[in-house]
Amino acid sequence: MAKKLSKVIIYVLLSVGAITMLVPFIWMVSTSLKTGPETIKVPPIWIPKVLQWGNYIKAWNAAPFAQYFINSVVVTVVTTVGQLFTSILAAFAFSRLQFYGKNLLFMIFLGTMMIPGEMLIIPNFVTLSKLGMIDHYAALIVPWLASFFTVFTLRQTFQATPDQIYYAAKIDGASDWKYLWTVLVPMSKSTITAVTVLAVIGSWNSFMWPLIATNSENMRTLPVGLQAFTTDSGTTYELLMAASTFVIIPMVILYMFLQKYIIAGISKAGLKG
Numbered sequence: 558m559a560k561k562l563s564k565v566i567i568y569v570l571l572s573v574g575a576i577t578m579l580v581p582f583i584w585m586v587s588t589s590l591k592t593g594p595e596t597i598k599v600p601p602i603w604i605p606k607v608l609q610w611g612n613y614i615k616a617w618n619a620a621p622f623a624q625y626f627i628n629s630v631v632v633t634v635v636t637t638v639g640q641l642f643t644s645i646l647a648a649f650a651f652s653r654l655q656f657y658g659k660n661l662l663f664m665i666f667l668g669t670m671m672i673p674g675e676m677l678i679i680p681n682f683v684t685l686s687k688l689g690m691i692d693h694y695a696a697l698i699v700p701w702l703a704s705f706f707t708v709f710t711l712r713q714t715f716q717a718t719p720d721q722i723y724y725a726a727k728i729d730g731a732s733d734w735k736y737l738w739t740v741l742v743p744m745s746k747s748t749i750t751a752v753t754v755l756a757v758i759g760s761w762n763s764f765m766w767p768l769i770a771t772n773s774e775n776m777r778t779l780p781v782g783l784q785a786f787t788t789d790s791g792t793t794y795e796l797l798m799a800a801s802t803f804v805i806i807p808m809v810i811l812y813m814f815l816q817k818y819i820i821a822g823i824s825k826a827g828l829k830g
Contacts, residue, residue: 582805589613589799596794609795616799620785621774629778632697632767633760639702640756641749647703648711649737653723666705675765682769696770697778701760707752714748715741754815758808779804 584603588596589612591605616622650656651663681700682691690696718741726736742749764780771777783804786797 585798585801585805588794589616589802591795593793593795596798612795612799613803616786616796617803619796619800620782622779622782622800624775625777625779625782628694628697628776629761629780631694632778633757635694635698636701636760637753637756639698640704640707641753643703644707644711644752645737645742645749647708648715649733649741651708652712652715654733667709670705670709678766678769681766685770691770692772692776694776697767697776700766704756707756710752711745711748714745718744750815754811757811761808 587603587605590608590610591602591612592607592609595602595605651659677700685691685696685699688695690699722740722744723736726740731739762780763778767778767781768784771781783797783800786793786800
């Protein structure tokens with residue numbers, strides 16, 4: 558009886574948590590289908606009288622969202638691929654190779670994770686400005702080609718691989734490079750998929766840095782483009798929510814298809830709890 562009661566309590570708490578998380582998304586979609594007066598009506602209404610599907614077309618045409626979408630895709634793909642490549646190499650070096658000062662260097666890099674990202678905005682901006690990269694793809698990509706969180710996560714997974722597999726590969730004549738890409742990487746696909754999805758979501762949703770590092774509309778990304786609906790005269794909430802919906806949907810779909818790999822990867826890397 559006590560076990561059944563505890564299960565019921567757990568399911569109730571999980572259901573309440575799930576509903577709490579879903580409410581903002583439901584409200585966003587609901588608002589995107591309202592008229593202007595309905596968005597500010599008190600008390601608020603959840604279901605509009607007439608669904609305004611035209612809000613999505615108006616929102617798409619209110620700013621060059623096609624260009625914003627292309628920019629977001631380019632930046633997300635390049636930064637994710639670059640980050641994975643550098644992180645896999647670094648994680649392999651820290652987990653398998655032996656070199657002077659490895660542990661000290663790892664601890665220094667680990668300490669950088671405690672530095673708030675906002676503190677790096679000005680140094681990064683000044684550096685890229687002197688290099689002439691501001692308002693170019695380079696400004697949106699170069700600072701994010703490495704992530705020590707990804708390195709740390711992959712290192713945990715690589716270290717969990719039995720040494721016998723490495724020694725067997727060396728006996729068969731495999732180099733470290735071949736062992737990494739033909740044995741270790743395929744064995745760690747769940748963790749790699751997890752950090753890939755996290756990198757994609759982080760890059761796709763990035764707002765502060767693209768806002769600072771770009772000046773022209775041609776270089777804006779989707780999150781920055783949402784500013785088009787906020788002016789000195791006020792915010793057009795129905796169009797803002799419509800634009801927010803089609804900005805978020807790709808990431809929601811991606812997460813729904815790959816969520817099992819994210820959970821498995823994070824658990825395997827020893828970061829649960």
